[in-house]
Structure formats: C-alpha cells, structure tokens
C-alpha cells in the first residue's frame with residue numbers, strides 16, 4: 469500500500485511496535501509496501517503465540533496476499549509454507565520469497581480456497597490472516613478445508629471483525645464507511661460457534677487480538693500519511709471512525725481450532 473517514495477521514518481513509527489518484537493526486525497517499508505491490511509506480520513506473530521510451530525511442519529497460508537506472513541513464519545519458525553492466494557500472482561510472490569532467501573521453505577501458488585489441489589491430511593497447520601472472512605463464513609466451508617489437515621491439525625485465523633454481533637444495526641459513527649461485505653465481519657463468540665458447530669473441530673482459543681483495533685487504526689494512520697495519494701483520504705476517514713469507536717465495535721478476532729481425531733474403531 470505504501471507509496472514508492474514513502475518516508476522510512478514514518479513507516480518505522482507505525483510498523484515497529486514492542487508488542488511484536490519478531491516483526492520489528494523486518495524492514496518497515498517492506499512490511500508496509502506488501503501488506504494488504506493491518507500488518508500481516510503482526511497478525512502472524514500474534515497467532516504464532518498460540519500455535520506450537522516447529523521446524524519442518526507443513527503450513528498453508530491461505531489468502532497470503534503478498535506472502536510476507538509466509539516468509540516471516542518460514543524465517544522465524546523454520547516451517548515449510550505453501551503461500552496460496554487468489555488475487556496476487558505467484559510469480560510476484562516468488563520474487564519476494566527469493567529476495568528473502570526462503571525459497572527452500574516457501575512455495576507460492578495460485579489457489580482458490582474452494583478448489584484446493586492438495587492431498588487430504590497434508591498440512592499440520594492452516595493459517596489465514598485477514599482473508600478467511602472472504603470464504604470461511606459459509607456454513608459448509610470448514611468441512612471442506614479440514615480435509616487438508618492432519619488429524620489434530622490446527623486452523624488459526626485472524627480476521628477483521630467485531631467485538632459483538634451487530635444484528636443488522638451499524639453504529640451511526642461507522643455507517644458512512646460501512647460496505648456491504650462488512651456483513652462478513654463477526655465476533656470471537658460467533659467464530660467459536662461457527663467453527664465448532666459441525667463437530668469436526670474443537671475451538672481452543674477465540675479472543676480479540678489485544679489492542680487489535682489500535683493496530684488496525686495504525687494501519688490507516690500510516691496510509692493517511694504514506695499511502696499512494698488516491699488512498700490517503702480514505703485512510704484518514706477510517707482513522708477518524710476508529711477514534712470515535714474506541715474499540716467498542718471493531719476489532720481483530722483471533723481464533724484457533726483443532727481438528728478432532730476420528731475414532732478408528
């Protein structure tokens with residue numbers, strides 16, 4: 469999102485944060501340029517706290533966008549990552565993966581979340597950062613996705629969402645920025661129920677990422693100052709809405725669910 473001439477000091481001010489010490493070691497301009505929403509490195513780092521990632525594990529980063537989270541996980545935890553995305557071409561991500569020196573651990577592919585070509589029971593972990601809301605609210609989707617996880621494999625998501633369900637009533641201070649697809653925003657409580665309902669997975673964790681709304685606002689603060697000019701007013705308007713909202717409505721749900729092992733008897 470960052471403009472080509474973005475000031476590195478501004479990027480550092482908004483993208484280096486003590487809550488995310490591992491992410492802080494990465495070039496802030498790189499982080500900001502290739503993020504497609506609230507910093508995916510921060511989302512990956514906060515999710516990784518809840519996952520027991522070990523070297524050699526197979527991880528699917530579903531909806532990886534520009535694959536910075538995939539690169540981060542490979543570097544930080546030694547996991548093997550498939551960086552799968554619909555809108556971003558794998559060739560673009562491959563160049564970034566090579567530049568980062570993790571070409572032995574990260575494989576970029578073009579993928580549609582409903583048409584995955586992997587073997588069943590292939591992945592130890594599936595993560596999805598600011599992407600699962602695009603396909604995972606469908607009642608039937610989890611039954612499809614969990615096929616690709618090993619028994620007791622883990623799904624971890626961080627999504628744009630809500631503190632509580634709105635039941636169709638959008639708060640006045642957010643109404644002018646509310647888009648139709650925000651109806652896919654949900655609360656941690658909703659995600660817990662949604663992912664456990666079919667009896668295929670056990671939700672082990674469902675909360676709001678601590679200070680998530682502030683991190684989301686920081687993303688727009690950065691955009692208001694350093695995005696390509698056409699985005700700046702849009703970002704500034706969202707900074708104002710987040711400031712009015714103060715985390716009452718919007719947040720970043722973080723959910724971890726484990727695939728239930730079938731009884732073979």
Ligand SMILES: C[S@@+](CC[C@H](N)C(=O)[O-])C[C@H]1O[C@@H](n2cnc3c(N)ncnc32)[C@H](O)[C@@H]1O
Pocket residue numbers: 502503504505506507508530531532533534535537552553554555556579580581582596597598599602603
């Ligand atoms: C807001 S971007 C977030 C990307 C990245 N995870 C990040 O945080 O910067 C959402 C991503 O979800 C991906 N996506 C949306 N629908 C998808 C689908 N049906 N299958 C695969 N990826 C999808 C898009 O290609 C896009 O890159």
